[in-house]
Amino acid sequence: MLYRTFGKTGKKVSILGFGCMRLPILEGNPSKINEALATEMLHYAIDNGVNYVDTAYPYHGLSFTEGGKSETFLGNALKNGYREQVHLATKLPSWNIQKKEDLNYYLDEQLKRLQTDSIDFYLLHGLSKTTWEPLKKLDVFEFLDSAIEDERIGYAGFSFHDELDLFTEIVDSYNWSFSQIQLNYMDQESQAGKAGLDYAYSKNMGTIIMEPLRGGGLTDNVPSDIQAIWDRAEVERSPAEWALRFLWDQPEVNVVLSGMTAMEHVIENVKIAEDAHANSLTDEERDLIQEVREAYNAKVHVDCTACGYCMSCPNGVDIPKNLNLLNEFYIYQNMGMSAQTYSFLTAMNFSASFCNECGECEEKCTQIIPIRKYLKEIREIFEKDTTPP
Ligand SMILES: NC(=O)c1ccc[n+]([C@@H]2O[C@H](COP(=O)([O-])OP(=O)(O)OC[C@H]3O[C@@H](n4cnc5c(N)ncnc54)[C@H](OP(=O)(O)O)[C@@H]3O)[C@@H](O)[C@H]2O)c1
Structure with a gap:
């Protein structure tokens, strides 16, 4: 396993992080985690050097507003010495926060679910225009400072799903230790994108990548024309490997979270993380990825440029x-x-x-x-x- 320095925290984090949003489930029900298999997968990853584990209040629930089962699962799965081997990250359910007291309520609830005294990396979940403004009004920075002070959390960060200008505004508003953004070879220019990654890195923040395989979109049902492009590569690699290596090739990327659903995913991704050094792709390989990107983009259904002129909708539709x-x-x-x-x-x-x-x-x-x-x-x-x- 390779490790990179996590921004200003100075911690050494594994380049592969274990995302607990897509654990294996039973009966097709997201709230029924296949705990035996998920535990085996998690332990395999940790035994092989993964030291960053990411979850959130709603993961493995039936809706985003209700609590899910992922945190409780982790509380149990990290017993017997595993908790001490990892940096544990979870997130405040930003959209559920109505009043100041809610901030402490959710954090204390999460500590109980995770069966831990302290959450190493605590994030404000899914910041966007809608969630950011109310949190600011509720003095969320004061809350984060006091939670760091009383050691309920180690470091504060945020995850993000909105446009670049809001991302930079949020980065500049507090002494964040890290941020988590969506990035993959298709999303270089959407949401915070590559520019956001570079900005966070320039501020010495730790950087976490989510949805590296677009939630499986870059690996499931790969169209034959796209597969034909990959097949032209000199070195044979799976679409997952190409997507992960694309990210690890960038020195600004610290941790890539993978939402692994099967043991084969864990084994493959751990193996790739053993030698995926920064700046290790050749120019020809980067060109091949660019070709795949263009082939995917040609499949666009609606020619929307997201200029936003259609907004705002009187009924609130984004x-x-x-x-x-x-x-x-x-x-x-x-x-x-x-x-x-x-x-x-x-x-x-x-x-x-x-x-x-x-x-x-x-x-x-x-x-x-x-x-x-x-x-x-x-x-x-x-x-x-x-x-x-
Ligand atoms: N903060 C936020 O707002 C936010 C949002 C999204 C995610 N996250 C976090 O980031 C983590 C990663 O995001 P994600 O789960 O969307 O990740 P992802 O890695 O882009 O997608 C996960 C899916 O990729 C496929 N996969 C993984 N490894 C594979 C391999 N070696 N070969 C083939 N397919 C493979 C699996 O799909 P199949 O099972 O379909 O094969 C898996 O379900 C999440 O688990 C969560 O912890 C946070």
Whole structure:
């Protein structure tokens, strides 16, 4: 296992982190973790050098607002000496915070679930315009300072799902130790993106990457034209290996979290992490990844540029996010991943579900997109149980 220095904390973190959002489950029910298998996978990873474990309050639950089973699972699975071998990270459910007391309530609840006195790395979960403003008003920095002071948490950070300008604003607003962003070879320019990674790194913050395989979108049902590009490489590698090596090639990346669902994933990813040094890809390999990126992008369904002119919707629908979701659904054909995003948008009152077809957005759209038609298509896909195209 390779290790990198985690920004200003100076901790040595394994380049592969164990993400506990996609543990193996029973009966297709996300709240029923296959605990025996998940424990075996986690122990294998730790025994082979993984020392960063990431979870969050809602993981393995039935909705984002309710608590899930991931933290409780970890509390048990990290017994017998495993807790001491890892940096444990979990996240405050930002969208559930209504008043100041909620901040301490959730943290104390999480310490109990995780059966630990201190959470090494504590994140404000999924910061975006919607979650950030209310948290600031509730003096979240004071809360983080006091939780560090009384050692309920070691270091404070945040995970992020919004645009780059908000990311830099948040980075500049507090003495964060680290941040967690979505990054993979398809998302270099969306959300915080590569520019956000570089910005956090320049501030000496630890950097964590989530969704390195786009939640399985880059590895499941790989289209034959994309596979044909990979097959031209001199060295034979799986699509997962290409995606992980793409990230570890970048020295600014500290930890790549992988949401491993099967023992084979853990074994493969641990093995790759043994020699995935920074700056180790050749120019030809980087060009090949670029070719794959272009081939995926050619599969886009809606020509939305996310300019935002259609906003704001009188019914609160986040139109660019919904159209982006529809594109992802067509490109990656991963129903599980897309349905999860849709349920998150619905929980935030942003999904196509809230469209009443008034058509105001279409009058403002710079690309003349029949938005109502696509929002309807989204409802048909995610609110009825249909199969991917
Ligand atoms: N803070 C946030 O807002 C946030 C959001 C998302 C994720 N996260 C964290 O980041 C972690 C990683 O994100 P993610 O779970 O979306 O990660 P990911 O690694 O992009 O996707 C995980 C999926 O990739 C596939 N996979 C993993 N290793 C593989 C391999 N070697 N070969 C083939 N397929 C492989 C599996 O898909 P199949 O099972 O379908 O084969 C697995 O379910 C999460 O577990 C969570 O801890 C945080």
